Amino acid sequence: MVLLVRSPDGSEVFSLMSAPVGEGIDPVKMASYACEWQTQTGLCDALWLPGVGDHGGGPTRDMLEIAQRWQKSPLFPQLEFTTAENYLEQIKRTRGQGDKGTRGQGDNENFPSSSDFPTWEDELYLEFHRGCYTTHGDQKRWNRRCEGLLYQAELFAALATISSKVTYPKAELEAAWKKVLFNQFHDILPGSSIHEVYVDALPTWQEVEKVGNEILQQSLSHLDPKFL
Numbered sequence: 001m002v003l004l005v006r007s008p009d010g011s012e013v014f015s016l017m018s019a020p021v022g023e024g025i026d027p028v029k030m031a032s033y034a035c036e037w038q039t040q041t042g043l044c045d046a047l048w049l050p051g052v053g054d055h056g057g058g059p060t061r062d063m064l065e066i067a068q069r070w071q072k073s074p075l076f077p078q079l080e081f082t083t084a085e086n087y088l089e090q091i092k093r094t095r096g097q098g099d100k101g102t103r104g105q106g107d108n109e110n111f112p113s114s115s116d117f118p119t120w121e122d123e124l125y126l127e128f129h130r131g132c133y134t135t136h137g138d139q140k141r142w143n144r145r146c147e148g149l150l151y152q153a154e155l156f157a158a159l160a161t162i163s164s165k166v167t168y169p170k171a172e173l174e175a176a177w178k179k180v181l182f183n184q185f186h187d188i189l190p191g192s193s194i195h196e197v198y199v200d201a202l203p204t205w206q207e208v209e210k211v212g213n214e215i216l217q218q219s220l221s222h223l224d225p226k227f228l
Contacts, residue, residue: 002117003016004119015088019033019049020048022049133190135192136198139183143180146205146208146209149213153176156223157219160218
């Protein structure tokens with residue numbers, strides 16, 4: 001599925017549901033997937049992610065060599081190397097004009113225009129990760145503590161900026177949130193990582209707590225009493 005993900009502030013991210021991960025270069029499977037993709041989305045160009053496993057492993061030398069050979073096939077659909085970002089940009093360029101005229105589609109008017117792409121205006125929900133238990137309850141406690149702390153830091157920093165014209169600590173808050181989000185990786189919170197991961201994660205949580213408390217206290221000290 002190709003869709004727009006829209007946040008409460010109106011900003012949007014153009015995205016798609018990922019192709020199968022950890023696949024090889026299998027011409028029959030790739031062609032079947034491309035046909036299914038076109039049927040479901042109306043887009044003739046499908047993204048394929050060859051590689052080893054789902055833990056960041058890239059394509060092997062053999063995969064790349066096989067792909068290069070299939071590029072020369074007169075029967076196999078056109079195959080080219082690209083990035084996910086370039087693939088999405090290619091789809092975005094068709095928005096507002098429909099997809100008429102893109103490779104292999106001819107004058108078919110059933111292909112989507114920009115208004116046909118669904119827009120998601122809610123939390124992204126990972127259905128296979130819901131309700132996870134954990135063997136590291138400390139990680140979930142740290143996560144919840146830091147989320148709440150940064151929310152308070154943002155709130156009172158904004159009020160201090162409005163009431164006292166102090167500079168809003170945007171960079172510091174953004175850096176802290178990125179650390180929290182990094183530690184929300186799905187093998188950290190459920191406790192399914194190796195011991196060394198948690199040795200690295202703990203100082204990160206502590207850094208976030210330190211920054212959050214500093215911003216919160218500084219904001220409260222600058223806050224006009226009428227906002228309290």
